[in-house]
Amino acid sequence: MTQGKGNRAPRWKWIAPVLALGVVFAALHVWLNTNLFAGDDLCGGLVSAARADSVLSGGGRISDGGGQDGRTGEAWEFSCTVESSSFLPGAGKGHLRISGTHERGDFAFTDGRWPTPATVSFFSGPVTGGVGRDHGWVLLPVGCAKTAPAIIEGYAPQGSDPTALAGLLTDVANRAAERAGCAPERPLTAPGTLPAAPAAQKVPADAVCGIEGLAFPGPVAGRKAARQTVQERTGPTWACEVSGHASFAVTREPRVLEAITSSPGFGEQPRIAGLRVSGFDRRHVVADCSGTPTYFSMEPGPTYTAALESPDTPSPGAVFADFVATAGKSFGCSATTP
Incomplete structure (x- = not known):
């Protein structure tokens, strides 16, 4: 009996370190590959990490690097990059570029950086905007811009869920309007569904x-x-x-x-x-x-x-x-x- 009890001690000598190492690896996984225990506000509070994660949908930790860039202007004007990163094998990085900017009112129907209108899912009502394959926009509430119309614009990875992107941009628009003091009585409401782009x-x-x-x-x-x-x-x-x-x-x-x-x-x-x-x-x-x-x-x-x-x-x-x-x-x- 004494000999049997004596054999347990060496076994615990290697089990305890293995368990401790497992705890360390689990903690590292949570920290490096998930958003657990991380704050929800990015880009100075204008972007929700949960909303951004729903667009990137690739897993990993969501961050905004150094936050907003040094751009100046009206209170709702900003530019920020959000990315998801993971150390898991085969996992890549996903990027979102989000900004608040002035545009000519018919920007969505002109040549330039905007998607061809025929490929865009347009929506109107509680919020007005449009989302293409990797690019979307929503109009800020009336009164937010003093000169040209104001929009929240976002670039997302190709293949992102357009409804999720519309939801993210609408949420950013509400936060930006609150910051600028031009929010409407009722917050803008994102569309629940979007029409699919037609086939050629x-x-x-x-x-x-x-x-x-x-x-x-x-x-x-x-x-x-x-x-x-x-x-x-x-x-x-x-x-x-x-x-x-x-x-x-x-x-x-x-x-x-x-x-x-x-x-x-x-x-x-x-x-x-x-x-x-x-x-x-x-x-x-x-x-x-x-x-x-x-x-x-x-x-x-x-x-x-x-x-x-x-x-x-x-x-x-x-x-x-x-x-x-x-x-x-x-x-x-x-x-x-x-």
Whole structure:
């Protein structure tokens, strides 16, 4: 019996260190690979770690590095990078870039860093915004910006859940508005679901972008190889892209129209398709259609631009006028007398 009891001591000598090492590794795993015991506020309190984690969805610890950058401006203006990191084998880093910034009111329908409108899921109501494959935005509440309209913008990894990104940006907008003292009585509410982006399809012979009578934006010979991405007309914003040729958009969303008409540089433009219009230039205009302000835009594509010298290629002005005339019929737009 004494000998048996004596054999237990050496066994415990190696079991205890193994247990202790296991506790250390477990603690390191929790600290390095999860957000347990970490604070929820990032970027100076403007970004929720839980919301960011729902977008990154790759596991790991969420952090904001040094927090906000040194940008100055209005209280809601900021820029910050949030990332998830993990030491688990095969785990990579995920990044979110979030900022509060000024933009021209029709930024979402212009060339530049913004996704093609036809690929964006737009939403309006308690909050107005749009989310693409890896990029989204929401408008800040009225009164937050003193000059140009204000937005919260976010870049996310491709394949991120668009509804989660919309929720994150809406939450950031509420926090930024609170900080700036321009929050509405009721907080902005993120959409519960978002419409899926449509798939590209062949351009039919009778209705480019689903609009009867709309001419093909380019040489007739290029129509057969072109593809179009057309959104359904289920909301106040509609868009279509004819690959390489042109991107069209129409919106009657009240907050977007308010942002457009209050932007610097917005003013009266020459008539288009017999309509009195105001806007920023000849391809980004607002018309009064049966008493409702209606915005029309067109962005030429590289294939169309390269073919402008071809004799059967209509000019950008002619294409846009044709678009306003044909699309405008379904919105009650009609030419007015001088």
